[in-house]
Amino acid sequence: MSHCDTEPQLAQYFTNCSADISSSNEDHTSQYAASWTPYVEIQGKEPLEEYRYKSAEELQSTPAEGLLHVYPGGGYTVLLKGAPIDIILNLDRLQRENWIDMNTRAIFVELSMYNAQVNYFSVIQLMIEIPAEGYLLPSAWVESVRLIKYQGKDADIIIFFENYCDRITYRNSKYILFVSDYRTYYT
Structure with missing residues (x-):
C-alpha cells in the first residue's frame, strides 16, 4: 500500500x-x-x-x-x-x-x-x-x-495483389542494387 x-x-x-x-x-x-x-x-x-x-x-x-x-x-x-x-x-x-x-x-x-x-x-x-x-x-x-486474410470471396484477389507487390519490390530492389553498384564503381 x-x-x-x-x-x-x-x-x-x-x-x-x-x-x-x-x-x-x-x-x-x-x-x-x-x-x-x-x-x-x-x-x-x-x-x-x-x-x-x-x-x-x-x-x-x-x-x-x-x-x-x-x-x-x-x-x-x-x-x-x-x-x-x-x-x-x-x-x-x-x-x-x-x-x-x-x-x-x-x-x-x-x-x-x-x-x-x-x-x-x-x-x-x-x-x-x-x-x-x-x-x-x-x-x-x-x-x-484481419488475421484470417485468405478467406471468403476476396481471397484470390488478396493473394494476387500480395504476389504482385512482392514481385515489384523484388525487381526494384535488384535494380536499385545494380544501379548503385554501377555508379559506385565508375565514379
Whole structure:
C-alpha cells in the first residue's frame, strides 16, 4: 500500500495521506482476504482469486504505458466472464468490499472480440488512471486487424495483389542494387 509521511506542522490538518506509486512502493503482497484485510489461511476455504497478486508472467502481459505512469503488467485481477447477471453480482460484491480503494492507481479493462461478417478481430484496452490526488484520467486503445486474410470471396484477389507487390519490390530492389553498384564503381 502506498502511504506517505506528513510534515509534523501539517499533520493536524490531514487525517490520511496517500503517495503516488513507484517501483519502490508498489504492492506485491501475494494474497489478501476480502476488503484488502490480511489473509489468514483457513482449512477447507479457498482464498479469493481477485485478491491474489499475479505477476506479469502469470498474466502473460507486458508493461502498459498510461498518461501518468508505465505500469509493470502485474497486479490484482478479476475475470469478468459468464452470464451477465453473474458478472453484475460479482461487480456488486467487489464494490461492497471496496476492491477499488484509495490505493488503486490504475484500472484496466481488456476485451477481445471477433466480427465474423467482416472477418476482423478487435482488441480493446480501456485504462483509468487514478493518481494520489483522486481524479480519474481515462484513456482507450482499440486495434482491429484481419488475421484470417485468405478467406471468403476476396481471397484470390488478396493473394494476387500480395504476389504482385512482392514481385515489384523484388525487381526494384535488384535494380536499385545494380544501379548503385554501377555508379559506385565508375565514379
